[in-house]
Amino acid sequence: MKEQKGVGRMWHLYKMGGLTPAIASMMGAQNAQQMAFIRSMSKEQRKDSIMEQPLQEMEVVVFDLETTGFYPTNGDEIISFGAVLLKGDRLVEDQTFYSLVNPKRKVPKHITELTGITNEMTEDAPDLMQVLHDFMEFVGKRMLIAHASGHDKQFLNTALWRTSKVNLTHRVLDTMMVAKWLEPERTNYNLDDLLELSGIPITQRHHALADSLMTAKLWLNYLKRMLHRNVVTLGDLYAYLSKH
Numbered sequence: 419m420k421e422q423k424g425v426g427r428m429w430h431l432y433k434m435g436g437l438t439p440a441i442a443s444m445m446g447a448q449n450a451q452q453m454a455f456i457r458s459m460s461k462e463q464r465k466d467s468i469m470e471q472p473l474q475e476m477e478v479v480v481f482d483l484e485t486t487g488f489y490p491t492n493g494d495e496i497i498s499f500g501a502v503l504l505k506g507d508r509l510v511e512d513q514t515f516y517s518l519v520n521p522k523r524k525v526p527k528h529i530t531e532l533t534g535i536t537n538e539m540t541e542d543a544p545d546l547m548q549v550l551h552d553f554m555e556f557v558g559k560r561m562l563i564a565h566a567s568g569h570d571k572q573f574l575n576t577a578l579w580r581t582s583k584v585n586l587t588h589r590v591l592d593t594m595m596v597a598k599w600l601e602p603e604r605t606n607y608n609l610d611d612l613l614e615l616s617g618i619p620i621t622q623r624h625h626a627l628a629d630s631l632m633t634a635k636l637w638l639n640y641l642k643r644m645l646h647r648n649v650v651t652l653g654d655l656y657a658y659l660s661k662h
Contacts, residue, residue, distance in 0.1 A: 452551040456582040469653035474506045480563045480634040482626045490576035495521035500626025515556040516627040518543035533624045547581045565633045567592040
């Protein structure tokens with residue numbers, strides 16, 4: 419009975435965000451520290467003051483994930499993370515993030531053909547908790563940008579909840595939504611077509627870091643166009659996007 423009460427108390431503390439030595443012991447000290455860090459990163463992300471920040475000065479992280487499929491709630495897993503840092507209108511080329519992830523399942527053949535990621539490559543990769551911790555450390559409190567972000571947000575949110583019982587609280591801006599506002603006459607907004615339209619060389623598609631770099635260049639292209647339209651702050655941009 420005492421043991422059940424003890425477990426119940428630990429679970430209560432865990433849900434409330436407290437990591438006791440008992441929980442650290444139960445989970446393993448390293449995992450407990452990683453989880454505590456991930457949980458701390460989810461707090462106080464959505465402050466209104468970010469809306470007043472000039473887009474030309476904001477630090478943002480452009481990211482991409484490769485996965486085994488489309489459904490994280492049905493067994494599909496992340497197999498790689500890629501991300502790059504932008505400081506306003508400048509790509510910080512020496513600050514990038516890339517890691518494979520061990521999905522603890524087989525990589526489907528069609529995904530290997532698409533991404534080049536094989537079972538042999540993922541077998542020796544770090545687990546999700548480790549890579550998620552390192553990715554969130556790279557991101558810090560910066561806003562995230564992705565293209566067709568629904569897929570990436572869904573997987574990232576699932577990973578955060580499964581490992582650390584938190585939801586994604588970082589803002590995620592979708593370059594596809596920006597493209598729909600800037601190019602309203604188009605019917606197709608896939609990344610390849612938008613890159614070609616913007617004169618950005620297509621390097622290696624379906625590689626998380628390469629896709630992040632290309633999406634970052636697409637954002638910088640759009641940023642110039644937005645500034646010409648006197649869209650100066652993040653709040654200005656959201657005001658236009660909310661109308662489309």
